[in-house]
Amino acid sequence: xxxxxxxxxxxxxDKENQPVxxxxxxxxxxxxxxxxxxxxxxxxxxxxxxxxxxxxTKTTSGQILIDGKTISKPGKDRGMxxxxxxxxxxxxVMENVTFPLKKEMKKKVAETSALKYLxxxxxxxxxSHYPHELSGGMQQRVAIARALAMNPETLLMDEPFGALDExxxxxxxxxxxxxxxxxxxxILFVTHSISESIKLSDRIIVMGTKPxxxxxxxxxxxPRPREEYKKEILEIEDHIMSYLxxxxxxxxxxxxxxxxxx
Amino acid sequence: MQTAIKRMIFFxxxxxxxxxxxxMELWHPLIFPSLSSVFSALAxxxxxxxxxxxxxxxxxxxxVGLAISLVIGTLIGILLGKSKTADDTLGAVxxxxxxxxxxxxxxxxxxWFGLNEKAVIFVTILGGTFVMALNxxxxxxxxxxxxxxAAQTMGANGIDLFIRVIFPASIPYVVTGSRLAWxxxxxxxxAGELLSTGPGLGYTLRYASDFGRMDIVxxxxxxxxxxxxxxxxxxxxxxxxxxxxKWGLES
Ligand SMILES: Nc1ncnc2c1ncn2[C@@H]1O[C@H](COP(=O)(O)OP(=O)(O)OP(=O)(O)O)[C@@H](O)[C@H]1O
Ligand SMILES: [Mg+2]
Numbered sequence: 001x002x003x004x005x006x007x008x009x010x011x012x013x014d015k016e017n018q019p020v021x022x023x024x025x026x027x028x029x030x031x032x033x034x035x036x037x038x039x040x041x042x043x044x045x046x047x048x049x050x051x052x053x054x055x056x057t058k059t060t061s062g063q064i065l066i067d068g069k070t071i072s073k074p075g076k077d078r079g080m081x082x083x084x085x086x087x088x089x090x091x092x093v094m095e096n097v098t099f100p101l102k103k104e105m106k107k108k109v110a111e112t113s114a115l116k117y118l119x120x121x122x123x124x125x126x127x128s129h130y131p132h133e134l135s136g137g138m139q140q141r142v143a144i145a146r147a148l149a150m151n152p153e154t155l156l157m158d159e160p161f162g163a164l165d166e167x168x169x170x171x172x173x174x175x176x177x178x179x180x181x182x183x184x185x186x187i188l189f190v191t192h193s194i195s196e197s198i199k200l201s202d203r204i205i206v207m208g209t210k211p212x213x214x215x216x217x218x219x220x221x222x223p224r225p226r227e228e229y230k231k232e233i234l235e236i237e238d239h240i241m242s243y244l245x246x247x248x249x250x251x252x253x254x255x256x257x258x259x260x261x262x
Numbered sequence: 263m264q265t266a267i268k269r270m271i272f273f274x275x276x277x278x279x280x281x282x283x284x285x286m287e288l289w290h291p292l293i294f295p296s297l298s299s300v301f302s303a304l305a306x307x308x309x310x311x312x313x314x315x316x317x318x319x320x321x322x323x324x325x326v327g328l329a330i331s332l333v334i335g336t337l338i339g340i341l342l343g344k345s346k347t348a349d350d351t352l353g354a355v356x357x358x359x360x361x362x363x364x365x366x367x368x369x370x371x372x373x374w375f376g377l378n379e380k381a382v383i384f385v386t387i388l389g390g391t392f393v394m395a396l397n398x399x400x401x402x403x404x405x406x407x408x409x410x411x412a413a414q415t416m417g418a419n420g421i422d423l424f425i426r427v428i429f430p431a432s433i434p435y436v437v438t439g440s441r442l443a444w445x446x447x448x449x450x451x452x453a454g455e456l457l458s459t460g461p462g463l464g465y466t467l468r469y470a471s472d473f474g475r476m477d478i479v480x481x482x483x484x485x486x487x488x489x490x491x492x493x494x495x496x497x498x499x500x501x502x503x504x505x506x507x508k509w510g511l512e513s
Contacts, residue, residue, distance in 0.1 A: 051411075054411075054415055055414075055415075056411050056414060056415065073414075074411075074414040074415045074417075075415075075417070076415075076416065076417040078415065079415065079416075080411075080412070080415040082408060082411070082412060084408060086408045086409065086411070086412040088409060088412075088427065088430070088431070089508055089509045089510050090430045090431070090433065090508065090509065099413075099416055099418075099426075100416035100417055103417070130508055131510070132507060132508055132509075132510050146416075150416060
């Protein structure tokens with residue numbers, strides 16, 4: 001086991017200072033080099049779980065082990081792509097991507113490596129632009145290049161393609177798949193798109209909401225590239241949909257209940 | 263109509279009213295001198311260089327006072343932003359001190375340093391320090407947690423995190439703080455100079471008043487106002503605008 005999530009619970013305090021379960025008894029073992037998607041309705045705690053693995057959020061109880069070592073703080077072995085691009089506005093695209101490399105390599109070497117990843121996300125012409133001069137999708141691609149340039153063993157990606165148009169997204173799907181096959185990184189990929197998760201991952205963790213729990217652990221063993229296996233993809237899609245529908249219904253009925261009681 | 267055109271018409275009207283009113287003797291020249299006499303007083307001051315020396319003297323004091331206040335203000339602001347204890351204790355004092363007009367410190371300054379250059383610079387420093395400190399504090403507190411998290415996942419922490427992320431992220435507040443510090447220090451300097459010895463714009467202002475030279479009084483006031491406006495609009499507001507745009511803070 002490479003990443004081991006043991007009995008993780010996470011509570012936040014609500015407005016009346018009452019603890020609310022956000023994640024409940026999360027257990028998950030991930031092999032080195034696996035591409036795992038975490039799929040679930042909005043608010044089920046996907047970002048929270050990823051942030052715990054990144055070492056940015058403390059668990060209420062339970063622990064995360066990576067390579068046998070307990071995680072207590074963030075580290076460069078885990079690169080994170082956030083839901084929002086999180087680029088530093090005072091740095092150019094190039095400076096943003098070389099930010100994590102500054103300390104450990106010469107400027108020239110860092111820039112060569114950064115350029116490689118920026119070209120991979122088709123932004124080789126925007127090196128001296130500032131983030132505010134880029135569109136949201138371009139910013140997100142810079143953030144992806146930044147995480148890749150750090151060359152971490154584990155990539156944590158929180159809906160990295162959520163803000164992109166369909167064409168850009170498919171192109172980046174292919175690139176991410178290639179990078180993953182070349183580098184054999186372990187990837188934890190949060191999404192709420194069923195088709196995206198089937199297209200990319202070895203394994204799909206379906207999460208339910210209130211409290212956030214793991215509902216299903218689905219293995220996707222469709223050969224890659226997967227475009228040709230339309231029938232198999234549809235089967236898994238229906239399978240996942242049946243679980244998610246219950247969850248989405250639950251969210252909707254809770255919303256209605258709340259609206260009626262207020 | 264465009265703002266610039268409106269403004270030009272407005273100022274032309276004021277100037278016309280001013281000069282015509284003086285020529286038609288609607289008021290006594292000792293109460294309010296004519297525009298042309300103000301101009302000739304200014305021209306005279308420039309020619310015999312007294313005004314130039316005043317300007318240089320005032321700007322020297324301002325440069326020293328403002329520079330010191332920006333440094334002290336930034337350091338206090340960082341302390342308040344990073345330490346909750348300092349914020350709860352020293353922060354409350356700074357907040358109270360900020361509402362004390364800095365010229366009120368002049369009597370103390372005179373007792374400490376005597377009625378000289380140092381006393382005026384001291385008042386100028388106090389004028390700028392507290393706004394700078396409070397803005398720096400707000401800037402540090404308002405740094406987006408997302409930037410800090412992103413930097414942490416990239417291996418930055420401690421002093422490195424502060425220098426590379428927290429401080430640059432609060433630059434918009436540093437700029438606003440500097441702009442306000444400049445404005446407050448400029449006012450404090452003029453007030454201090456009024457009560458001290460020359461040369462200096464404020465000193466010349468009082469001197470002219472003592473000798474009944476209304477033309478010089480109005481002339482120097484125009485200079486003080488013009489410098490305040492030019493520095494604010496042409497320097498600080500421009501920097502502020504571009505920083506706000508770059509840092510993505512436009513609403
Ligand atoms: N700092 C916090 N304080 C209190 N509650 C929080 C905090 N962060 C998250 N939560 C709550 O935890 C729950 C899960 O949030 P999280 O951001 O992990 O959801 P998510 O699955 O990523 O949703 P989405 O798909 O919309 O991004 C939400 O109900 C949210 O209100
Ligand atoms: Mg999320």
